[in-house]
Amino acid sequence: MTDRSHEQVSALLDNAVADAREREQQLDNLLSDTEAQQAWGRYALMGRIMKDEAATRMPVDISAAVAAQLAQEPQQDKVVQGRFGARAVPQMLQRWLRPAGSVAIAAGVALVAVLTVQQSQPVMPEESMEPAFATTPIGGRSPVSYNTVLQSNEPTQAELAQQRRLLQFYLLDHNNQLQLSLQAQQLNEQSQNQQQPATAEEQEPRLPNDN
Amino acid sequence: MTTNLLSSSLLGLLLFTAAPVLAQTSPASELQPTAPVSAAEQRFNEMAQALRELNFEATLVRSTGNRLEPMTWLHGNYEDGPEVELIVMLNGPDRRIVRLGDDTSYYFQPMDDSYTLRSDVTYGLLPAAFYQNFAALKPHYQVSAAERGVRITGRETKFLRVLSRDNDRYHYGLWIDNESGMLLKMQMTTPQGEVLEQLQLTTFVEREAIPISLSDLRGIQRPPRLHEIRNRVAPQFGAKPTYLPAGFELLRSNHRYLAATRLPTDHFLYSDGLTEVSVYVTESEAQSLPELGIQGPESIYNTNLQNYAVTVVGKLPLATLQRIAENMALVSE
Numbered sequence: 014m015t016d017r018s019h020e021q022v023s024a025l026l027d028n029a030v031a032d033a034r035e036r037e038q039q040l041d042n043l044l045s046d047t048e049a050q051q052a053w054g055r056y057a058l059m060g061r062i063m064k065d066e067a068a069t070r071m072p073v074d075i076s077a078a079v080a081a082q083l084a085q086e087p088q089q090d091k092v093v094q095g096r097f098g099a100r101a102v103p104q105m106l107q108r109w110l111r112p113a114g115s116v117a118i119a120a121g122v123a124l125v126a127v128l129t130v131q132q133s134q135p136v137m138p139e140e141s142m143e144p145a146f147a148t149t150p151i152g153g154r155s156p157v158s159y160n161t162v163l164q165s166n167e168p169t170q171a172e173l174a175q176q177r178r179l180l181q182f183y184l185l186d187h188n189n190q191l192q193l194s195l196q197a198q199q200l201n202e203q204s205q206n207q208q209q210p211a212t213a214e215e216q217e218p219r220l221p222n223d224n
Numbered sequence: 225m226t227t228n229l230l231s232s233s234l235l236g237l238l239l240f241t242a243a244p245v246l247a248q249t250s251p252a253s254e255l256q257p258t259a260p261v262s263a264a265e266q267r268f269n270e271m272a273q274a275l276r277e278l279n280f281e282a283t284l285v286r287s288t289g290n291r292l293e294p295m296t297w298l299h300g301n302y303e304d305g306p307e308v309e310l311i312v313m314l315n316g317p318d319r320r321i322v323r324l325g326d327d328t329s330y331y332f333q334p335m336d337d338s339y340t341l342r343s344d345v346t347y348g349l350l351p352a353a354f355y356q357n358f359a360a361l362k363p364h365y366q367v368s369a370a371e372r373g374v375r376i377t378g379r380e381t382k383f384l385r386v387l388s389r390d391n392d393r394y395h396y397g398l399w400i401d402n403e404s405g406m407l408l409k410m411q412m413t414t415p416q417g418e419v420l421e422q423l424q425l426t427t428f429v430e431r432e433a434i435p436i437s438l439s440d441l442r443g444i445q446r447p448p449r450l451h452e453i454r455n456r457v458a459p460q461f462g463a464k465p466t467y468l469p470a471g472f473e474l475l476r477s478n479h480r481y482l483a484a485t486r487l488p489t490d491h492f493l494y495s496d497g498l499t500e501v502s503v504y505v506t507e508s509e510a511q512s513l514p515e516l517g518i519q520g521p522e523s524i525y526n527t528n529l530q531n532y533a534v535t536v537v538g539k540l541p542l543a544t545l546q547r548i549a550e551n552m553a554l555v556s557e
Contacts, residue, residue, distance in 0.1 A: 168514075176513055179485070184522055186483035187502040187537040190493050193452055194475050194500075195352065196341045199326060203342075 264369035264384055267400060268358040271384075274405035275299075275355055276307060279431040283314075287422045288521050294426075297349075300434030308438045309346055321346050322441060329446050338447030350410070350423075353498040360497050364389055364471035373399045376408040377425050386498075391415040392469040392544045393499060404430050412521065414541055421521045456480075459490035463505045463532050467551035469544060471496040487511060501538030503548060508533040517542045525549050 021039050044050075168176070279300040286293045294314040301307055306325035313319040320331040328347065329340040345352045353360060358367055366387050373383030376399045386396040392415075399409035410423040456478040472494040482489040482504065490505040511533040517525040525545035526535045529552050536545040 179487075179511070179513060180518075180524060180526075182483040182485050183502075183504060183524060183535055183537050186491070186504075187500075187522070189483065190476070190491065190502060191500055192341055192343075192347050193450075194493055194495075195343045195345070195347055196450070197452070197476070199342050199344060203326075 264367045265358045265362075267369055267382055267384055267405075268367050268386070268398075270405040271398065271400050271407050272355050272357060274401075275350070275407065277301060278404055278406055279434050280404075280406065280428060281431065281435050281437075282425050282428045284423055284425045287424070288420070297425075298435050298438050300431070300438045302434060302439075302442075307344075308434065308441055310438060310441065311346060311349060321348075322444065322446075324442060327446065331447065339450045340446050340448065341450055350407070351498050354407070361386070364393075364469075364496055365498060376401075377428050379403065379408065379428070381408055388415070390469060393496070393540055394420065401428070406430070412539075414519070459492070459505070460488070461490050461505045461507075461532060462555035463490070463529065463534065463552050464555060465492060465494075465503050465548055465551065466553045467548055468494055468501070469496065469540075472501065475500070482506070499539045501536060501540055501545070501548065503552075504533075504535040504537070505552070506533050506535070507531060511535075517546060530554065 021042070024039075280298070282297045282299075284295055284297055286295070292315075296310070296312040296314060298310045299308070307323070308325075309321070309323040311321040318331075318333050322329045322331065323344075323346050326342055326344045327340055328343045328345075329338065331338045341347070345355050358365075361367075366389055368385050368387070370383040370385070373381035375381070380402045381399040382402060384398040384400060386398065388395065395413050395415060397409075397411040397413065398407055400406065401408050406425075406428060407423075408425045408428060411419050412421040413419050456476075458479060459477050460479045473496070475493045475495050477490070477492045479488065479490050481487060482491075487506050487510055492503040494501050494503070508528045508531055513526045513533060513535070515527050517523070519542035521539060522537065523540055523542045523545050524535065524537045525542060525548075526533060527546075527549045528534070529549075532552075532554075534549045534552055536549045538545065
């Protein structure tokens with residue numbers, strides 16, 4: 014397709030072809046020429062973008078989707094107890110309070126760099142992580158420095174997995190407690206505000222001294 | 225254009241009104257050198273306000289190490305007051321957070337895991353301290369401003385740096401939209417400058433009123449509220465932290481099983497207003513972790529102290545965790 018015909022398409026798009034007969038002829042060309050049609054599409058899109066009219070995909074109505082989804086879900090009216098104690102089913106607890114917006118637990122550990130290895134082997138914190146540790150033969154890289162750390166009584170794969178799991182639980186627990194602590198502070202703040210209605214509007218510094 | 229003028233005159237007004245306050249707190253602050261600091265603090269406070277008051281629709285990506293998490297972030301204020309916020313994770317399992325005023329609900333699939341907490345900040349996206357004035361952080365952090373930031377998401381920004389005064393904690397870089405005061409990018413780094421976590425808005429649209437998609441969120445069903453068991457058991461093992469960086473205060477301490485394990489554990493939770501650290505004590509025989517330290521967005525350090533395993537977890541440099549762990553006092557025997 015020549016520059017000339019590009020120009021024609023462009024002019025056609027902008028309604029800049031004055032002569033009616035010429036316009037008709039160019040329209041004929043356009044209809045018979047796929048390349049010209051593509052050019053038309055591109056120009057039209059470019060025009061819209063430049064005029065800031067391109068269809069924005071932003072306002073996806075998420076609330077409707079949430080509402081619809083929730084409507085389908087079974088009713089949950091039981092109150093969840095903070096399950097620290099023995100009654101908890103481990104499987105459920107494991108999922109409880111998974112920090113949603115957050116810190117995905119795994120993520121926290123995923124990008125770890127082992128800085129200090131004092132006596133024993135470092136623990137490989139995340140299954141999906143490609144470990145750099147010489148204790149695991151599957152890893153691609155194995156820094157030489159770690160080899161010197163190795164001892165004969167190196168832990169088995171199962172032990173390593175167990176240790177990883179435990180580390181995750183520590184991180185999980187930490188995040189759970191943070192959320193509960195956030196709630197406790199809020200409740201504390203609110204009860205204080207109820208006692209002193211005059212300051213109810215004030216945004217108090219939230220964190221200090223709540224035991 | 226008019227909004228620009230308006231906001232700049234508003235800024236001028238705020239600075240003007242802030243000046244006497246500053247003079248009150250320290251007489252020396254009228255001198256030139258402190259002036260940029262107060263401007264930075266002012267900007268931080270404007271960001272805190274923007275996070276509460278703006279109506280916006282945004283998408284963002286959080287990057288931790290080699291992991292990327294895209295999400296949608298909508299925020300608005302109902303005409304009659306309450307704030308509403310919706311965060312939707314776009315990759316992986318469908319997870320959503322809905323915050324209406326003081327109630328934050330975390331939705332998971334399956335629904336059984338969903339829960340509601342009483343909290344006026346959404347946990348996990350930004351530190352709760354970013355929703356308040358900087359004054360709360362001032363004893364242990366300082367904020368400084370660069371003349372101007374780079375372009376973020378196609379918008380001009382100002383750059384703020386939140387530094388710990390003692391280098392025992394992580395630092396934050398904040399890019400703040402000139403026009404709206406909105407946080408457009410955040411970096412959490414080690415004191416040495418290594419980036420551990422980043423948040424980057426990829427689209428940001430400010431709205432006059434509450435985004436339409438949030439307007440009917442009030443009607444949705446909320447998952448059950450999470451209550452804590454009231455009677456907590458006090459720590460049992462008699463090992464207590466004696467060192468914490470300045471400003472860390474005890475939020476809670478108790479004795480219980482660790483998360484989903486059957487590991488009897490003492491737990492101490494401390495906060496300095498911006499970040500938190502947990503200290504766990506358990507019997508080393510039952511725990512059997514080697515000594516180890518991992519530095520990341522959440523660092524973890526484990527060591528043994530006589531018969532006890534001490535594990536310290538938090539958004540802090542590993543060296544700090546190590547110092548906490550090595551300064552435990554055994555109270556009994």
